[in-house]
Amino acid sequence: MLKSMKVRDYMNTEPVTLTPDTKLHKAVDVFLAHRISGASVVDIHGTLVGVLSESDCLRGILNGSYFDEAGGTVGSFMSEVVETIDADANILKAAEHFVQKNRRRLPVMERGRLVGQISRRDLLLALKSFNDQGKPKRG
Template identity: 35%
Template sequence: MLARDLMTTTPITLPPDLPLAAVARIFAERGISGAPVVDAEGRLLGMVTEGDLVHRLAATERKKPGWLTGLLATAGQQAEQYARLHGRTAADVMTRHLVTAEEDTPVEKIAKALEDRHIRRVPVLRGEVLVGVVSRADLIRAVMAPPAEPAGVAADDERIRRDLRQAMRGQAWIDAFYIFPDVRDGVVMFHGWCRNEEVKRGLRVLAEGIPGVKGVQVMVEKPPLPVLSP
């Protein structure tokens, strides 16, 4: 399996001049912990994570660097650190030196990079342009994929799963932590928890809009306390 087989092809991205308050709001509203920073042409510039925001917030409690730090670090390094701790935009605090992959990079290599570097996501590039992101969650889904089925059925079901996951990511009203889709012989089955009947109806309509779907079963249940659901 390659990066192109499981990457998120429409990840949330940030413009470099986006204020940090807006970055934090996007993370909270979309339930994500990091996002790539790209320019107007889609070229990858860096990555902002929750850790970067916390690091900046903690800067107010940091003491002034000692003389030894000033002696060992170059002026450029000190300036970059200052900008990351006191900057106001995504470009100021983003990590610029990233582990990246190409579309044909094996997922095993990506998994090793995530493990070795203690990171949560790897941007996928075509040249310098961002075309997707592979996260730990994507790798877990690959590990938990169902056993192989007859070639024609399995290929079509996997294509529907991929299209459905992509469609779900684009809808803020879907809580992916509590709603789990599966596809068998073209039939979409939603499992999990949800209190809201409108969300159930929306799930059915969304799934019915995926080409090749033969039926939809929304089998979500009312969540046990203290699980919250839209």
């Protein structure tokens, strides 16, 4: 059986973050270096202010190529409306969110502060460990 069904027990507690003033080309370098597809954007106080995805980066690159401008900043292309999940939420709620909203990751919040990130991969690892602990595997 799973040791817990809470997001906090399976989330990444040290997620890669960016700031709004990070140059877009630097954000792309960070994505490639860390093999991630998106990151939370925080202000100087550590407050979550947005999310930047690979798609946002592509939009910025295309925008720059059309107007002969190089890059821009994360703040210019990030999504400011951010879907989050509470650290004490059940991992099945996170899984449902990923499936219904077609998201890859969610910032994890506790008392209004960013404390981590959970991804589809984190959930798959959690569910695999559940199956490896005696529950029959399907498929």
